[in-house]
Amino acid sequence: MLRPGELEIARHAPPAGCSxxxxxxxxRWLATHHYENFNVVSWLLPRELxxxxxxxxxxxxxxxxxxxxVPETPRALELLSWWERELDACYDGRPAHPVFVALxxxxxxxDIPKQPFADLLRAFRQDQTVKRYATWEDVLAxxxxxxxxxxxxxxxxGGYRDAERQRLSDATCTALQLANFWQDVAxxxxxxxIYIPLDVAARYGLGEAEIVARTFDARYAALMQDLVARTRxxxxxGLPLARLLPGRLGVDVEMFSRGxxxxxxxxAALGYDTLxxxxxxxxxxxxxxxxxxxxARLLAPQPISAAAALPPPDGSVEESYAxxxxxxxxxxxxFYYAFYLLPRPKRDALAALYAFMRLVDDVADEGHDLAAKQxxxxxxxxxxxxxxxxxGPAGNAVLPALADTMRRYKIPARxxxxxxxxxxxxxxxxxxxxxxxxxxxxxxxxGTVGLTCxxxxxxxxxxxxxxxxxxxxxxxxxxxxxxxxxDFALGRVYLPDEDLARxxxxxxxxxxxxxxxxxxxxxxxxxxxxWQCYEEGSQLLSLVDADSRGALWLLIRTYSAxxxxxxxxxxxxxxxxxxxxxxxxxxxxxxxxFGRLTEENVLEKRDRDRRxxxxxxxxxxxx
Numbered sequence: 001m002l003r004p005g006e007l008e009i010a011r012h013a014p015p016a017g018c019s020x021x022x023x024x025x026x027x028r029w030l031a032t033h034h035y036e037n038f039n040v041v042s043w044l045l046p047r048e049l050x051x052x053x054x055x056x057x058x059x060x061x062x063x064x065x066x067x068x069x070v071p072e073t074p075r076a077l078e079l080l081s082w083w084e085r086e087l088d089a090c091y092d093g094r095p096a097h098p099v100f101v102a103l104x105x106x107x108x109x110x111d112i113p114k115q116p117f118a119d120l121l122r123a124f125r126q127d128q129t130v131k132r133y134a135t136w137e138d139v140l141a142x143x144x145x146x147x148x149x150x151x152x153x154x155x156x157x158g159g160y161r162d163a164e165r166q167r168l169s170d171a172t173c174t175a176l177q178l179a180n181f182w183q184d185v186a187x188x189x190x191x192x193x194i195y196i197p198l199d200v201a202a203r204y205g206l207g208e209a210e211i212v213a214r215t216f217d218a219r220y221a222a223l224m225q226d227l228v229a230r231t232r233x234x235x236x237x238g239l240p241l242a243r244l245l246p247g248r249l250g251v252d253v254e255m256f257s258r259g260x261x262x263x264x265x266x267x268a269a270l271g272y273d274t275l276x277x278x279x280x281x282x283x284x285x286x287x288x289x290x291x292x293x294x295x296a297r298l299l300a301p302q303p304i305s306a307a308a309a310l311p312p313p314d315g316s317v318e319e320s321y322a323x324x325x326x327x328x329x330x331x332x333x334x335f336y337y338a339f340y341l342l343p344r345p346k347r348d349a350l351a352a353l354y355a356f357m358r359l360v361d362d363v364a365d366e367g368h369d370l371a372a373k374q375x376x377x378x379x380x381x382x383x384x385x386x387x388x389x390x391x392g393p394a395g396n397a398v399l400p401a402l403a404d405t406m407r408r409y410k411i412p413a414r415x416x417x418x419x420x421x422x423x424x425x426x427x428x429x430x431x432x433x434x435x436x437x438x439x440x441x442x443x444x445x446x447g448t449v450g451l452t453c454x455x456x457x458x459x460x461x462x463x464x465x466x467x468x469x470x471x472x473x474x475x476x477x478x479x480x481x482x483x484x485x486x487d488f489a490l491g492r493v494y495l496p497d498e499d500l501a502r503x504x505x506x507x508x509x510x511x512x513x514x515x516x517x518x519x520x521x522x523x524x525x526x527x528x529x530x531w532q533c534y535e536e537g538s539q540l541l542s543l544v545d546a547d548s549r550g551a552l553w554l555l556i557r558t559y560s561a562x563x564x565x566x567x568x569x570x571x572x573x574x575x576x577x578x579x580x581x582x583x584x585x586x587x588x589x590x591x592x593x594f595g596r597l598t599e600e601n602v603l604e605k606r607d608r609d610r611r612x613x614x615x616x617x618x619x620x621x622x623x
Contacts, residue, residue: 017101134197
């Protein structure tokens with residue numbers, strides 16, 4: 001469809017029908033070779049979203065260039081129609097253009113509807129025929145198609161579909177678009193466009209001809225001051241969105257808002273003369289914005305108390321809690337038996353958290369259709385958000401109880417979103433080059449469990465949060481050591497490549513019927529890491545509420561005893577799965593219920609002393 005040399009960005013594009021890998025490389029190149037005030041993908045964004053952002057950016061960049069870089073309007077409209085046909089083919093499962101080959105993966109993985117993409121094309125077509133906007137409402141209507149779909153696409157990437165986040169996103173994206181309009185008045189005039197609403201200009205005694213003539217005076221300054229104030233109000237309306245998004249994604253969204261506000265500040269610093277000057281945000285300014293954003297996040301008050309004083313759950317929520325207990329019981333997990341040592345409200349809360357986590361984990365573990373699993377996890381993200389904001393009926397029977405638990409115990413939603421991100425990692429990540437990378441995975445699938453549980457247990461000192469995450473890492477490392485043979489059969493090697501190299505272990509060694517000497521030394525090294533986490537994390541016992549210490553003590557003792565059992569067998573984890581006997585579990589439960597619970601007896605003291613002295617060899621079983 002394109003003529004040779006008609007579009008600059010096409011020069012680097014692979015041919016139609018290229019492989020997904022070629023398509024991904026191209027969208028990444030396109031997103032990292034451009035000029036913007038802010039990077040398309042910053043280091044703040046979760047790594048698993050980077051390629052999806054590249055794919056979205058490539059679509060938008062192509063559509064924008066088809067409209068803006070082709071000088072003849074009829075030809076631009078023809079090319080935009082071609083681009084829409086390519087979009088239709090993509091949704092029909094027949095992507096050909098490299099951008100759509102890559103975008104197809106994002107659409108399937110995040111279950112994104114076609115409408116936002118089509119809305120953007122409507123805006124680009126409008127730019128070909130509409131060069132003036134009579135009213136403020138007309139400008140906002142244009143932003144509905146030119147800017148708001150981008151924000152909604154970003155929400156879909158994060159798995160968010162609720163109406164409240166979309167409303168806040170629309171306000172933010174409209175504000176960003178308007179800030180760009182006021183910043184680029186001179187550039188747009190060169191293209192024959194005026195986005196300044198003419199009715200607002202008329203209130204200050206300015207007409208279209210004076211804007212085209214670039215007449216700057218007190219009237220134009222007052223006009224621009226008015227438009228900047230309206231835009232600031234929209235930024236303020238949308239700013240809460242960042243707090244409703246987890247971790248780094250929330251920081252990144254907040255950075256865009258702060259960046260847009262900085263553009264408005266720069267316009268004011270120019271005396272509002274955007275007819276002759278274009279304000280820009282320096283790299284130093286961007287760094288200061290990032291610093292303020294991160295500082296605000298760090299200093300934001302965090303809930304560190306136990307349950308909120310809420311009324312008892314209603315009947316439908318009670319039924320949901322009953323379903324959560326059913327799901328948790330069916331899993332036969334060590335976690336569930338520890339619940340019985342808690343008061344009923346906390347027991348119900350942990351059942352709700354565990355049931356949600358179990359169902360998310362099931363999506364990642366069942367079946368072989370990668371795209372179906374990714375869509376399933378995206379639906380769980382959307383269902384979680386909808387449940388937390390009360391947007392429509394629950395998508396699953398466990399969600400009313402989960403939402404009630406999150407409210408009562410002030411549990412940040414980002415923990416559960418991070419947990420879903422961990423499940424997504426299991427779909428595509430098969431090996432981990434470094435321990436830092438493995439630790440990121442462990443945080444998502446296990447550290448988040450500790451963080452949600454500690455809010456239910458109740459605590460007063462902020463350091464309890466770090467200790468809870470540390471225990472989650474200890475539990476997960478124990479599981480990884482125990483299941484190294486089974487995981488390899490499933491195509492996964494969790495132990496870091498750098499550690500395998502240190503002990504001259506090849507991944508295929510995990511497929512043997514018994515552990516080699518190198519594998520045993522490798523597992524002993526990883527066990528030492530886990531014991532360090534147990535040592536540090538066990539300090540949490542004295543920091544949680546008294547009515548929760550028994551459950552926490554039982555969890556720590558059970559998992560650390562399992563690691564002791566593995567060590568006692570000299571890491572013979574290649575045969576029958578290492579387990580604790582029921583009598584041991586009952587003994588631990590009795591100690592947790594009736595014994596004196598301290599940091600000294602939560603781990604076996606004789607084993608701690610031997611480890612500190614550098615001892616080795618087999619250990620007696622726990623108990």
